[in-house]
Every structure is written in structure tokens, then in C-alpha cells.
Amino acid sequence: MITLDDVTLTFPDGSSRVTAVDHVTLTGRAGVVTGITGPSGSGKSSILALAATLIRPDSGRVLIGGEDAAALSADAATSLRRERIGIVFQQSNLLASLTAREQLQVMGELGGSHRKAARAQVRERVDELLDAVGLSAHADKRPAQLSGGQRQRVALARALVRSPQVLLVDEPTSALDQESGAAVMELIARLTHERGTATLLVTHDLVHSPALDELVTVVDGRVTGVAATTGTIDGPVKSAVV
């Protein structure tokens, strides 16, 4: 579970400051895809960056598994991010020289043990995740040999390698056509339901709302609405949400 509790974030703007996030309170629950939508400049990406502990709020708390990430030292926030948070960006941000399998392996081994048994465990998890995102047959391909949708699926699998509690996804379909976008959204919903991640997903495109369990609307940095959606992708937790 992740909770932003009365969070405010401002940025310098000439001699004054612009308020990007204005006393926002929202919760992403385990096994639930919470969409965050709103007009351009409303604060969606800022909310995601706060949830990712990439920036600190001016005030308020960012609770991840009960711990206030906003109060941690920079080092502690980095390890919390590494261990508990998976992030998928608009562009897949894959390393051009690595195969799909290697992208996941590098993430799985980051800061971990070099013992043979530990590495074998990572390999097993990588194979399981590549299978879960339907890419086993493409495991040895590099990003340039994959379609946009396949690259986003690799990025999604990579974000899940360390079994994060929280999955943060920023406009995952913006570089995709409608059909592959829908497939990526469906996959995010399925993996969220199966693996119990608390998923926050920023989208301006409500054509994909069937993949969302809840929708938070943000305008001018403020939450103006929270609604259960009429999503059609079933999951174990979903029935309890709607």
C-alpha cells in the first residue's frame, strides 16, 4: 500500500513558487490499479515523482508499507526505492546493448549476492516474468529487434523483478498504437491483480479506463474526484473495490 498524506510540492518560479501538488491525499491499495488523470500541468507526474521518492514534498507524508519515505535520508530513500518500488516510464528506457533477459537480470542482481544459488534464483525469476509478459520467445532479442509494445512489456517485467510492493507507471501507452496500448494496459491490470502490487498509473487517455480499478482526478494540483471505474478486467481484489 502507498499513501500520500496531505502532500504539497512547490517549485521555484522566478521570484515566487508554483504549487504543483496542493494538499493531496490519495491511497494506492495492494492488488489495485489506481489511475491518476487530469489536464496537462495538473500535477500528475509530480505526484508520481513524489510516490517514487524521486523528489521530496514541501510538507506531508509519503507512506510506503507504513514507513514515511519523505522523512528518510537520501540513501535510505534510494534503497527503499530499489527494494519496494517498480517504475515504468513513458518510454521503456531499456539499455540498447542488452537482450530482454539481460535487462531483467541486471535489475535482479543489482546490489545482490554474487553467490551461484542467488544468481540461479534471479535467473529463474527472470524466466518466470518473461513468460508472464508473453516474451519467452523473444528473451534473447535487443530493444531494436522488439516492437514498442514488446519493449514496454520488457520494461514492465523489469520493474517487477524485485517483487515491489508499489508499481508506478507513467503514461505507458503514449508511444503505442491503440491495440498494443490496450494490451499493455491489460497486462498491467492482470499482473497487479495476480501479484498484489499497489499500482499508481498516470494516464490522460481514458480510452484505457477498463484496465483501471479506481480513478483519481487531479486539477490544478488538487484531487477533485475519486471513483471506482466500470473496468472490465477482473481480478481477485477488484470485486471488493467496486
Ligand SMILES: Nc1ncnc2c1ncn2[C@@H]1O[C@H](COP(=O)(O)OP(=O)(O)OP(=O)(O)O)[C@@H](O)[C@H]1O
Ligand atoms: N521541475 C519543475 N520546475 C518548475 N515547475 C515545474 C517542474 N515540474 C513541474 N512543474 C510545474 O508543476 C505543475 C505540474 O506539472 P506536472 O508535470 O506534474 O503536470 P502533469 O499533469 O504531469 O502534466 P502533463 O500531463 O503535461 O505531463 C505545472 O505547472 C508545471 O509547470
